[in-house]
Amino acid sequence: SQQGEEDPQALSIQEGENATMNCSYKTSINNLQWYRQNSGRGLVHLILIRSNEREKHSGRLRVTLDTSKKSSSLLITASRAADTASYFCATAGRTADGLTFGKGTHLIIQP
């Protein structure tokens, strides 16, 4: 099955700075999604971008998708301490066989 791989594995920045995380995948997709997970909790859906879209915004989040490079990026602007969490990309393939998740980026926002 296809798999998203996030980069970097861990990221530590100062509050107020922007955080950028990247995701690469291997095969054609129907859509790509980003999720947040606080320690020991379930995942929260952040944003979905379809394969025919190139950029999408939601509040302080900006997601880009480059299907030619099979990559996506998640930008969080003006970071806050509450943004500290793990962020996962997940891909939905052309066949209806569930999302495939990467290993995540652990983001730490320093006050």
Next chain:
Amino acid sequence: DGGITQSPKYLFRKEGQNVTLSCEQNLNHDAMYWYRQDPGQGLRLIYYSQIVNDFQKGDIAEGYSVSREKKESFPLTVTSAQKNPTAFYLCASSITVSNYGYTFGSGTRLTVV
């Protein structure tokens, strides 16, 4: 409030025992999923179901079983055949299988003692 509920939050299993993890949703979602998460790792798909009385194996189905007798419920049984069951188990649901975001439960942490 609509949501997805997993129980119990913590579960301890002795070697050789089967245990069942509960997952209930009141979102009227057709599709439900079970994922396993190991420390520092991503999620791996165990089983998924698109409609009642139908389910499909995911990437790591060996040692697990599920049922989907009601739209709201998708219990996961971890059998004694699962050699390394200690993990964090997450249940999720969605409107359709691939075109919408998932709603996740808060997870069940299973430990073998």
